[in-house]
Amino acid sequence: MDLLVERVDVWAAAIPDKPGGLAAVLATLREAGTDLQFIIARRAPDKPGTGVVFVTPLQGDREIRAAAVAGFNVTHSLHCVGWMAGPACLIPRQSVRLYELCRSGDWQRAMALQRGLWAFNQAFAKHGLAACIKGGLQLQGYDVGAPLPPQEPLSREGIEEVRQALAAVRAIESR
DSSP: OOOOOOOOOEEEEEEESSTTHHHHHHHHHHHTTOOOSEEEEEEOTTSTTEEEEEEEOOOHHHHHHHHHHTTOEEESOOOOSSOOOGGGGTOHHHHHHHHHHHHHTOHHHHHHHHHHHHHHHHHHHHHOHHHHHHHHHHHTTOOOOOOOTTSOOOOHHHHHHHHHHHHHTTSSOOO
16 A cells, blocks of 8 residues: 655644634635645643644635634644544554654654554545444454444445554454
């Protein structure tokens, strides 16, 4: 599998930690025609009542002007502490190791590990969180049942993608 690693600008903005706070900030970007591929929002533990949102990409003057109006600035860090996504349910040891490498500032080894785990992010994006977690757990021998409707179980293609990703990181035996 080929892997394309690209450096992109990530933009961050403060948001009010209340219902509709994120929507209000993102509305400005939507009105500018922005097609976001990455959004993470979280509370700011050091500033009660405040959150932060990270987005990318912003392309062209119109989108960048809209971002400035909404309070976005380019950031060089996602400022995350201890956050793990859905793949951590299937590969907890590798996810904890990635966290430890990041926490210690060993960015080269962290990026090398992340490249090896990227197939999970691709499968989750393509086939859905619940389907991948449940399908992956079943591949690991856990009888967790199917996702609740209206979510669909993992397709045959998805099962094979998750199987290959698990085998690549030795979370199951390869066939």
